[in-house]
Amino acid sequence: MERRDKFSVLLPTYNEKDNLPIIVWLLVKAFTESGNDFEIIVIDDGSPDGTLDVAKQLQTNYGDKKIVLRPREKKLGLGTAYIHGIKHATGNFVVIMDADLSHHPKFIKEFIGKQKEKDYDLVSGTRYSGNGGVYGWDLKRKIISRGANYVTQVLLRPGASDLTGSFRLYKKEVLEKLVQSCKSKGYVFQMEMIIRARQFGFTIGEVPISFVDRVYGESKLGGNEIFQFAKGLLYLFATT
Numbered sequence: 001m002e003r004r005d006k007f008s009v010l011l012p013t014y015n016e017k018d019n020l021p022i023i024v025w026l027l028v029k030a031f032t033e034s035g036n037d038f039e040i041i042v043i044d045d046g047s048p049d050g051t052l053d054v055a056k057q058l059q060t061n062y063g064d065k066k067i068v069l070r071p072r073e074k075k076l077g078l079g080t081a082y083i084h085g086i087k088h089a090t091g092n093f094v095v096i097m098d099a100d101l102s103h104h105p106k107f108i109k110e111f112i113g114k115q116k117e118k119d120y121d122l123v124s125g126t127r128y129s130g131n132g133g134v135y136g137w138d139l140k141r142k143i144i145s146r147g148a149n150y151v152t153q154v155l156l157r158p159g160a161s162d163l164t165g166s167f168r169l170y171k172k173e174v175l176e177k178l179v180q181s182c183k184s185k186g187y188v189f190q191m192e193m194i195i196r197a198r199q200f201g202f203t204i205g206e207v208p209i210s211f212v213d214r215v216y217g218e219s220k221l222g223g224n225e226i227f228q229f230a231k232g233l234l235y236l237f238a239t240t
Contacts, residue, residue, distance in 0.1 A: 003092070004037055005036065005037065005091075005092060005093060005112075006036075006037040006038065006039070006090060006091035006092060006093070007031070007036055007037065007038045007039075007091050007093045007094070007095055007108070007112070007169075008038070008039050008041055008085075008089035008090060008091035008093070008094045008095070008172070009027060009038065009039070009040045009041065009094075009095045009096075009097065010041050010043065010081070010082055010085035010086070010089070010094060010095070010096050010097075011023070011040060011041065011042050011043065011097065011099045012043045012044075012045065012078060012081035012082075012085070012099070013042060013043065013044045013045070013047060013051050013055070013099045014044070014045050014047050014051070014075055015047045015048070015049045015051060016047070016049075016051050016099045016100060017047070017049045017050050017051045017053075017054045019099055019100050019101050020042070020051060020054050020055060020058065020099055021054060021058060022101060023099050023100075023101055023105070024040060024058050024062070024067065026104065026105045026106075027040055027105045027108075028040075028062060028066065029105070030105040030106055030108055030109060031105075031108070033109075034108075034109045034112070036109075036112065037091075038066070038091070039065065039066055039067075039068055039089070039090060039091060040066060040067050040068065041068045041070055041085045041088055041089060042055045042058075042067065042068070042069050042070070042071075042099075043070050043071065043072065043081045043084055043085050044069075044071040044072070045071075045072050045074060045075040045076060045081065046071070046072065046073050046074040046075065052069070052071050055067070055069055055071075056069065068088060070084060070085060070088050072084065077185055077189075078166075078185070078189050078190075079179060079182060079184070079185065079189050082096065082175070082179050083179050083180070086172065086175060086176055086179065089172060091172060092171070092172050093112075093115070093169060093170065093171060093172060094169070094170050094171075094172050094175050095108060095111070095168070095169050095170075096166060096167070096168050096170070096175075097166065097167045097168075098166055098167070103125065103166075103167040103209070104209075104210070107125060107167070107207060107209045108169070110207045111123045111125070111168075111169040111207050112169065114205040114206070114207050115169055115205060117205065118203065118205065119203075120203045120204060120205035121170070121171050121174045121197065121202035121203045121204070122168055122169065122170045122171070122174055122175075122197060122202060122203075122204055122205070123168065123169040123204070123205040123206065123207060124165060124167075124168045124194065124204060124205070124206050124207075125165055125167035125168065125206075125207055125208075125209035126165065126206045126207065126208055126209065127165060127208075127209060127210075165190065165209075166190045167209060168193075174197070174202055177200065178193050178196050178197055178200070178202075179193075181196050181200075182196060188231075
């Protein structure tokens with residue numbers, strides 16, 4: 001008998017107590033409606049706002065088979081959050097997404113459909129092709145994002161249209177290999193994942209998504225992030 005696919009959603013959180021119940025409800029709804037087996041792994045990095053308490057309440061509501069809590073003491077970065085999460089994932093596919101409602105779970109069904117088309121190793125949500133788009137950003141941020149993506153396309157020729165997005169579906173073993181090979185932090189980490197995927201010869205499918213800027217909480221893109229992005233881009237250009 002063929003093994004039924006199971007999808008492990010990795011949700012790294014930091015100060016997301018308002019967003020977490022909504023994103024979890026939307027995820028449960030999306031997976032229940034599509035009939036796919038799933039679990040949601042919440043990796044909270046010591047949020048001072050009580051995100052973990054909210055997560056515990058959600059676990060009580062939905063059960064510990066669906067909501068898996070794997071908190072850490074302090075903020076340790078996205079890459080290590082994924083490594084930490086994968087260790088506890090029981091699915092053969094892993095979904096990575098933000099917990100701040102900028103990614104809508106309704107697209108996961110499309111990711112799954114796209115993956116099955118050609119048995120892709122990973123499927124990436126793209127804001128830059130088809131009917132994908134960005135909502136809630138000012139012109140400056142749109143220009144920075146588009147510009148960063150354009151420069152990256154020219155320098156690295158990655159074979160994917162959206163490199164800094166963080167809404168993706170991976171075969172579990174593919175994500176494990178990529179995470180272990182990536183050295184970058186922050187925004188550049190997502191970009192390096194796609195670049196390394198191409199280096200390893202992994203196949204990449206794309207699904208147009210709409211991206212909505214943070215509903216609650218502070219957005220995290222500042223001058224320092226832009227500098228780090230530029231530095232990371234040069235590092236990738238030099239090492240790929």
